[in-house]
Amino acid sequence: MDFSVLLEEIKQADTITIFRHVSPDCDAVGSQFALKNWIEENFEGKHVYACGKEVTHQAEWPDNDEVNDDIIASSIAIVLDTANKQRVDDERFAQALKVIKVDHHPDREPFGDICLINDSAAATCEILTFFFDTYKEYVFSQKTAEYLYRGLLTDSLNYTTNNTTQETLKAGGILASTGLDLSKISHDVFDNSIRGFKFTGYIISHTEVLDNAFAYVIIDEETYTSYGLNASDARSFVGKLSNVRDFSVYAVFTTKKDASGKTLYDGSLRSKKNRINDIAEKFGGGGHACAAGVKNLTQENMTNILNLLRKRI
Numbered sequence: 001m002d003f004s005v006l007l008e009e010i011k012q013a014d015t016i017t018i019f020r021h022v023s024p025d026c027d028a029v030g031s032q033f034a035l036k037n038w039i040e041e042n043f044e045g046k047h048v049y050a051c052g053k054e055v056t057h058q059a060e061w062p063d064n065d066e067v068n069d070d071i072i073a074s075s076i077a078i079v080l081d082t083a084n085k086q087r088v089d090d091e092r093f094a095q096a097l098k099v100i101k102v103d104h105h106p107d108r109e110p111f112g113d114i115c116l117i118n119d120s121a122a123a124t125c126e127i128l129t130f131f132f133d134t135y136k137e138y139v140f141s142q143k144t145a146e147y148l149y150r151g152l153l154t155d156s157l158n159y160t161t162n163n164t165t166q167e168t169l170k171a172g173g174i175l176a177s178t179g180l181d182l183s184k185i186s187h188d189v190f191d192n193s194i195r196g197f198k199f200t201g202y203i204i205s206h207t208e209v210l211d212n213a214f215a216y217v218i219i220d221e222e223t224y225t226s227y228g229l230n231a232s233d234a235r236s237f238v239g240k241l242s243n244v245r246d247f248s249v250y251a252v253f254t255t256k257k258d259a260s261g262k263t264l265y266d267g268s269l270r271s272k273k274n275r276i277n278d279i280a281e282k283f284g285g286g287g288h289a290c291a292a293g294v295k296n297l298t299q300e301n302m303t304n305i306l307n308l309l310r311k312r313i
């Protein structure tokens with residue numbers, strides 16, 4: 001991948017705003033804070049802002065920066081880990097002087113003036129690792145590396161997802177060479193709270209299994225709220241269904257009510273090898289081949305998507 005354009009843009013800019021997707025995960029936030037830190041450690045005097053309103057409670061992260069419209073309008077915006085415009089946390093990114101997209105999702109909806117896409121990377125943090133490692137004249141500190149390692153580990157689910165490659169492991173090695181405490185970081189990002197542990201029990205005992213291969217669970221708003229979780233946190237437990245040998249496709253759905261009181265469903269869909277993002281796209285969702293999401297399904301669409309996922313096995 002040719003990173004020279006990205007480096008050149010960073011060198012030229014006085015003000016850089018860094019964006020990532022809504023409902024951020026550790027890859028979104030990790031790539032964001034890693035890039036901010038790397039620029040700050042290497043380019044004195046530049047103004048760098050980590051934008052976005054939402055946070056993730058998986059591991060501890062710095063606060064996002066408050067940014068006014070004038071700052072954004074005078075900045076170059078780097079949008080990380082976000083496949084389409086609608087998913088950027090803070091739509092004001094579009095007002096920037098220039099927009100640069102850096103991502104590892106399939107590029108179905110290209111946006112921005114410059115696109116750096118590698119959809120065979122397991123994480124955006126993997127892409128940034130190679131970016132920083134390419135230019136050895138700059139500092140690649142342990143702090144930057146730790147942010148990246150969190151995203152690499154979580155997006156690849158500990159190097160187990162089917163987009164994990166030798167490059168992913170190579171990136172892990174580059175990051176580890178800065179002296180990271182690998183065991184500690186792994187516990188930081190993957191350890192459960194007691195409440196989460198109990199919620200896992202709820203998920204396991206309420207999972208429906210079809211054809212011995214398709215597992216799904218629907219969690220209503222009252223239930224996830226009673227565990228102190230929001231809907232997106234609740235769906236992030238989908239990984240708890242991944243380590244059952246017989247499950248090849250699995251999903252967690254959460255319910256919510258629309259303005260008229262009608263129940264709608266959001267879902268996180270996973271698969272060990274069958275492609276499922278085309279199914280998600282039929283319902284207005286999307287994502288990676290084997291890890292995708294859908295939102296705002298009606299009861300009827302719920303029935304339809306369950307049938308399609310079941311048939312995919």
Ligand SMILES: [Mn+2]
Pocket residue numbers: 027028081104122123124155
């Ligand atoms: Mn990602």
